[in-house]
Amino acid sequence: MNSWKKIKTSGTFKRKVKKNFYKILNINPLLFQKVQQPVRSTIYPKPETSSSIESAGSRETDGGYELDQNRKLHLLDESERWELPAYEEEYIDPDPADETFANLRLLDNLRCWAVKNNIRHSVLNELLAILNIRLSNILPRDPRTLLTIQSVDLQQMENGQYWHQGVKNCLERVLSESTGPSNISLKINIDGLPVYRSSKDEFWPILINIDEYPQVAPMIVGIYAGKQKPTNVGTFLSPFVAEMEKIYQEGIYINGHKVIVSIRCFVCDSPARAFIKGTAYFNAQNGCQKCTTIGEYSYVSHTNYFPRAGCPPRTDADFRNKKYGTHHKEDTPLLRLNIDMVKDFPVADSLHLIDLGIMKKLLLGWRDGKFGSLNTKWPANVAINLSKRLLELKMPREIHRALRGLDCIAHWKGLEFRTFLHYISIVVLKPILLPEVYEHFLSLFCSITICSSENFTDLIELANMLTIISRHFTEKITFRVTFII
Missing domain, CATH: 1.20.5 (Single alpha-helices involved in coiled-coils or other helix-helix interfaces)
Known part of the structure; x- marks a missing residue:
């Protein structure tokens, strides 16, 4: 017993x-849950009074059962139950196809959220465990299964691999729910970027943006991955050019309507522009993309400079006929497209041409006296005082990077040179530059400011005049001809 x-x-x-x-x-x-059946009465426990709540403590109820603090399950008596009136709505069986699509969309949204916010696997594992209690057989149990990338078709290219999504797929996804214009123009960007800081791996994506839909984010057409940039521009651009040729001929049909697609321009920096056009780079003697000027080598500055201005501009016909000699390096597949090989490649690379180009050369020349004239070299105490003043400056909120001293110019980022040019230069340079040098710099400052803002589009001709005047002053004031940029 x-x-x-x-x-x-x-x-x-x-x-x-x-x-x-x-x-x-x-x-x-x-x-502790029961599946609710359609068109039936639902049984809930009667609401408890304050005295009964205090006596019972905290309890969790579900249907006709209650779970107290001691985790003991008890049946509720009939006297403790009350019945809600049955609802008479017609029960509609959900479409399995819609349910499948909704589940796939849930998986995709959860996957994107985890990747975007860099969610740890341990946290994601706990979240999946909670969600699987309510959504069983829909979500995976392991975060590695959720984050598994679907297999894609990769093309082998010499020193790397290439993935092509396609222009048509990108446009169909964006235009399927829009009723916009039937003619659209694309802006195309091609550039390289490193994948890791401590590795040579790099990506070369091909991005497109619809000019008529500025609110739509850029879309990825293809990505090249390798240890270095593509060695052959023909192999790299062939999938994109072949698809664009087909789109030019047939168009794209979206929701039964034909959409005419054209290319507005290629937006690239100077190295990438020369690469995809198959031409000499910007620092070569025949590297100018817009005119036929020929540079000369300076044994003083050890760079190529361009002393002649007003040379005949390059044309699309002469470019296609290869009449520019050493300006052409290799054939590019872009010649097969209906584009202007000169005008459709705007030179608007302010980062390399202005920030890391002109502004950096000016500061180094003034600080170190590299312009070949003692009149422009700053004394050591002037450079030190200017560095201290730069470190003490408080920048507005829209500028996220503070400036460093002149002793760190070699490590300045492009944004620092841009900040100095647009916000600081005309104030701090006035007391330390000679009057004629300062006026020469103001011509550059005003012309770049006019070209950098849409509010000054009516002053473009003035900017052109200031540029010409600046070049005339260059040889007369402070700089030797070998330092003309």
């Missing part, structure tokens, strides 16, 4: 009884 009492009060016996009880009721012991 005593042994029976011990068995009856043991934890093992209680767990067995509880498990069998759950089996009899045919409910999940972990969920």
Whole structure:
């Protein structure tokens, strides 16, 4: 008898009884939930009074069962139940196709959220465990399964691999729900970027943007991945050019309507522009993309400079006929497209041409006296005082990078040179530059400011005049001809 009492009060016996009880009721012991049937009355426990709540403590109820603090499951008496009136809405069985699509969209949204916010696998594992209680057989149990990338078709290219999504796929996804114009023009960007700081791996994506839909983010047409940039521009651009040729001929049909697609321009920096056009780079003697000027080598500055201005501009016809000699390096597949090989490649690379180009050369020349004239070299105390003043400056909120001293110019980022040119230069340079040098710099400052803002589009001709005047002053004032940029 005593042994029976011990068995009856043991934890093992209680767990067995509880498990069998759950089996009899045919409910999940972990969920404590019942599936609601259509068109039926729902049973809820009667609302408790304040006295009963205080006496019972905190309890969790579900349907006709309640779970108290001791985790004991009790049946509610009929007197404790009350019945809601049955709802008479017609029950509609959900479409399996719609349910599948909704589940796939949930998976995709959860995957994008985890990648965008850099969610740790341990946290994602706990979240999936919670969601799987309510959404069983929909979400995976392991975060590695959720984040698994679907296999894609990769093309082998000499020193790397290429993935091509396609212009048509990008446009169909964006234009399928729009009723915009039937003619669209694309702006195309091609450039390289490193994948890791400590590795030579790099990406060369091909991006497109619809000029008529500025609110739409750029879309990825293809990505090249390798240890270095593509060695052959023909192999790299062939998939993109072949698809664009087909789109030119047939157009794209979206929702039964034909959309005419054209290329507005290629927006690239100077190295990438020369690469995809198959021409000499910007620092070569025949590297100018817009005119036929020929540079000369300076044994003083050890760079190529361009002393002649007003040379005949390059034309699309002469470019296609290869009449520019050493300006052409290799054939590019872009010649097969209906574009202007000169005008459709705007030179608007302010980062390399102005920030890391002109502004950096000016500061180094003034600080180190590299312009070949002692009149422009700053004394050591002037450079030190200017560095201290730059470090003490408080920049507005829209500028996220503070300036460093002149002793760190070699490590300045392009944004620092841009900040100095547009916000600081005309104030701090006036007391330390000679008057004629300062006026020469103001011509550059005003012309770049006019060309950098849409508010000054009516002053473009003035900017052109200031540029010409600046070049005339260059040889007369402070700089030797070998330092003309």
